Amino acid sequence: MDLYIGLMSGTSMDGIDAALVQFDGDTPTLLATHGQRWPVPVVNRLHELCTPGANEIDRLGRMDQLVAIHFAQAVKALLAKGPYRPEQVRAIGSHGQTIRHRPEQGFTLQIGHGARLAVETGIDVICDFRMKDVALGGQGAPLVPAFHQAVFGAPGKLRFILNIGGIANISVLPGRDDQVLGFDTGPGNTLMDLWYRKHKGGSYDPQGGWAASGFVSEDLLGRLMKHPFLAQSAPKSTGRETFTLAWLELFLAERPPLRPEDVQRTLLEFTARTIVDALLPQAEGQAAELFICGGGIHNRALMLRLYEMLPGWQLDSTEALGLHPDWVEAIAFAWLAKCFINRQTGNLPAVTGAKRPAILGCLYPVD
CATH class of the missing domain: 3.30.420.40 (ATPase, nucleotide binding domain)
Known part of the structure; x- marks a missing residue:
């Protein structure tokens, strides 16, 4: 063996x-x-x-x-x-x-x-x-697209693999080894986890329940979306030292206080929008297959938001392709x-x- x-x-x-x-x-x-x-x-x-x-x-x-x-x-x-x-x-x-x-x-x-x-x-x-x-x-990242192509690639079929860890990344699998693309999209769970840790003491927001109790601050979201990493072309990768709690709190200090749960909901929206903004250009406006892995798949509020933002897409866990999302x-x-x-x-x-x-x-x- x-x-x-x-x-x-x-x-x-x-x-x-x-x-x-x-x-x-x-x-x-x-x-x-x-x-x-x-x-x-x-x-x-x-x-x-x-x-x-x-x-x-x-x-x-x-x-x-x-x-x-x-x-x-x-x-x-x-x-x-x-x-x-x-x-x-x-x-x-x-x-x-x-x-x-x-x-x-x-x-x-x-x-x-x-x-x-x-x-x-x-x-x-x-x-x-x-x-x-x-x-x-x-x-040096992401390294998983080569593996994704080896185990998930399908000749003649466009597939996307989305891994939502602390940082989110996508693999674009167009069916041929020499056409595979992949890059980090921005924060996955990291900002949500840091904010939850500060206000609730736990390590993560179970199923996104706390975020679901809040409302999006479009003002805060708009400022977060101006991060220069998001405008960079691939190849690109990032880490928790880029999307930090200190970076977030600089924006929060500039405006009237927000409820903590509204910040959490805005961070969830930030993660969802940066993922979708990365996916849509690669799909050239067409609905496609998206298979998700990583801890973020257990955030029900985040998954619901991705479903809403990608109408017509086939969204599923990588378990549908034979590998449990927690172990990919x-x-x-x-x-x-x-x-x-x-x-x-x-x-x-x-x-x-x-x-x-x-x-x-x-x-x-x-x-």
Whole structure:
């Protein structure tokens, strides 16, 4: 059996997704999954590290190790769910935890110490998937469109895959490998999660219920929609350091106070509009198939808004294509690990802007 483990912790920092995957060529079979929440103190320290501050190198070094230890715990819990042993797994593909994403400055940084993870699990680890693409002049993101094409592409049929994590991104799958496009559309859950965290204390707005209780401020929405990232042409990618709570609060300070729930509803509308504004030009005004994955699919208020804004489109979960929406990204990083082992390229220059296709990742062997 050709077994791989994919590990994903996204910009939402809501937890670790671990997936045990068997591949037949590019076709994945999901054998086991494990979801593990980050402990609150760890989340707080990760949030602090994402904001420039004092003593960053020491804090980074400590968190690099700690994230790897939590990843290892997730791997062990995953394997405990079935009759699988570490020596049966060819490799772990670890996304790591993004702390900075600055492709315009030539770097991106994900922590989760690969060597520590290999030692703790007894399994070879492949990580740092984004760095080679950035070194080749690319964005290093999004990397999932190549995987989406491999598993979701349909000859002669236009499909869109929408991943709503902390940041939202789309993959445009026109049916041919050489025509695939993809880019970040802007914030997914990140601003909504930050605002909810500030006012409610939880990590996210369950099913978008709090947002649904509010009203859109067209004034605030109009100012948010002027963010320069939204006007950039692809290739483009972004991160939580671009769409921050401090950025939002600059606008809130300029006008009379809004009810917190109205801000939350406006942030939901901001996410929905930036997604739709990215999709429609790629579809050239035609209704198309849109399959959704990522944590945002559980925000019922956001899903309802997308249905309303895309009349005539076929909207569904990626489960309709055979993969549960909660595990698509973790499976994608298992696939990228498989590509590394088989010496296959994992990036699409048309998506990331890299100078050429490249084998992505760095290997940290157990021995």
